Amino acid sequence: MTRRVLFSSFGLLAAFPKDIWSAVEQTDPWTPSELIQPAQLAEILKTHSGQPHIVCVAFPVLYRTRHIAGAQFAGPTGKPEGIASLKQAAAQLPKNADIVLYCGCCPMVRCPNIRPAYRTLKELAYTRVRVLSLPDDFRRDWEDKGYPVEPASIAVVR
Numbered sequence: 344m345t346r347r348v349l350f351s352s353f354g355l356l357a358a359f360p361k362d363i364w365s366a367v368e369q370t371d372p373w374t375p376s377e378l379i380q381p382a383q384l385a386e387i388l389k390t391h392s393g394q395p396h397i398v399c400v401a402f403p404v405l406y407r408t409r410h411i412a413g414a415q416f417a418g419p420t421g422k423p424e425g426i427a428s429l430k431q432a433a434a435q436l437p438k439n440a441d442i443v444l445y446c447g448c449c450p451m452v453r454c455p456n457i458r459p460a461y462r463t464l465k466e467l468a469y470t471r472v473r474v475l476s477l478p479d480d481f482r483r484d485w486e487d488k489g490y491p492v493e494p495a496s497i498a499v500v501r
Contacts, residue, residue: 371474372462379443379473385490388412395441395473398432400425400460401448405481411445412491419448421455426463433464441471447481 371378387394388411397414399406406416417432418425436442442464446456457474464472477484486492 377473395443397443400456401446409492412493419456420460443473445475447477
């Protein structure tokens with residue numbers, strides 16, 4: 344069976360059988376107005392007023408390495424544990440909270456985490472959910488552009 348292997352700046356991320364790979368490339372469930380560009384979010388973070396709740400749905404190693412300054416970690420929502428963690432984090436927020444989700448583990452079109460995270464919050468009736476556009480990956484689309492990052496201050500336990 345032919346396999347496609349995905350690499351990023353952090354190493355091997357996913358190996359899928361070829362016939363499963365196309366299932367990972369899904370249609371985006373969000374509207375264009377629910378997609379936020381990196382430069383736009385970085386500008387919002389500079390103002391320090393009305394900041395959104397930023398939630399990282401990437402793998403723990405990516406969050407521990409570097410993440411958007413102030414982002415909360417939910418874990419990979421391509422897995423049930425990540426969905427449960429996202430639900431727990433969201434339960435602390437009002438339904439009209441401004442939430443920005445991001446992953447950045449791989450090219451966004453193939454991300455196993457961002458779509459399940461978005462769908463989960465919408466199913467829970469959150470009305471202001473946006474997705475950070477990271478077409479290539481977190482390093483190239485955010486970190487390399489000099490946007491605010493920080494290392495995790497505590498170890499993420501999974």
